[in-house]
Amino acid sequence: MGQSITTVQLMKKVNNMKARLKKKTDVRKTGNKPVKLLPWEKTLYDAMDGDSNPSVAKIAGARSYGTSSPNTSSSNLDQSEKRATTATPLPMPPRRQRAATAPPGETQETGxxxxxxxxxxxxxxxxxxxxxxxxxxxxxxxxxxxxxxxxxxxxxxxx
Missing domain, CATH: 1.20.5 (Single alpha-helices involved in coiled-coils or other helix-helix interfaces)
Structure with a gap:
């Protein structure tokens, strides 16, 4: 029915498929863009225990907004992580602090x-x-x- 291949050739094909899939789902390269996978890529990715949407990385102890995901529940968080999620955010520092000096050529009269x-x-x-x-x-x-x-x-x- 098809070509017969050796174990080495099969392993090479699987490794090439894995490399292609890892390259396609790399978080550092995809950013927050959603990744669309082909059916065979989805099957292989599930077999490799990948996230359903690899473009969003979950960090332990980080604040999460929006809908809750099935992987994260409040029972899995320890006390310090619960406090971290309920604390109010600190105000952002000013981007650039400028001195209160007059521009060149400015006098008391023109100011x-x-x-x-x-x-x-x-x-x-x-x-x-x-x-x-x-x-x-x-x-x-x-x-x-x-x-x-x-x-x-x-x-x-x-x-």
């Missing part, structure tokens, strides 16, 4: 202003800077226009 007031202050300072620059270039043009160049007896205005 008290709202966003609208800060925008108005920035615009007024930009306007003042633009007026100073315009005055500088106007004076520079006037000085250059006044300068006269004398060449070969002729007088020229430098514009």
């Amino acid at each position: 008290k202003l709202s966003n609208v007031e800060l925008q108005r202050l920035v615009l007024l300072e930009q306007l003042q800077t633009a007026r100073v620059q315009r005055g500088y270039y106007e004076r520079k043009l006037q000085r250059e226009a006044v300068q006269m160049v004398h060449e070969n007896g002729n007088t020229y205005a430098n514009l």
Whole structure:
């Protein structure tokens, strides 16, 4: 009916099947994703005494939420584990502690202003800077226009 195989070949096939199954159900690689097994994989996995859902590892003494599993009952837990499951969780520490320092460029005057007031202050300072620059270039043009160049007896205005 089929090929006849030796004991060594059969053991090699079974070991390859086990390796493939272990690789597929490795908790570190699958994470919390549910593992879907083929029928022959389910049979082999049950024969190897594997969990029904290997993607969820059960840790002794850890809190469990949701529905209770048939493998874990309250009678199997000792007193310290019962206390661990009923204790209130500790508050999480802050992710990053920041110093209460002002950002660079912040003064006492600007620290008290709202966003609208800060925008108005920035615009007024930009306007003042633009007026100073315009005055500088106007004076520079006037000085250059006044300068006269004398060449070969002729007088020229430098514009």
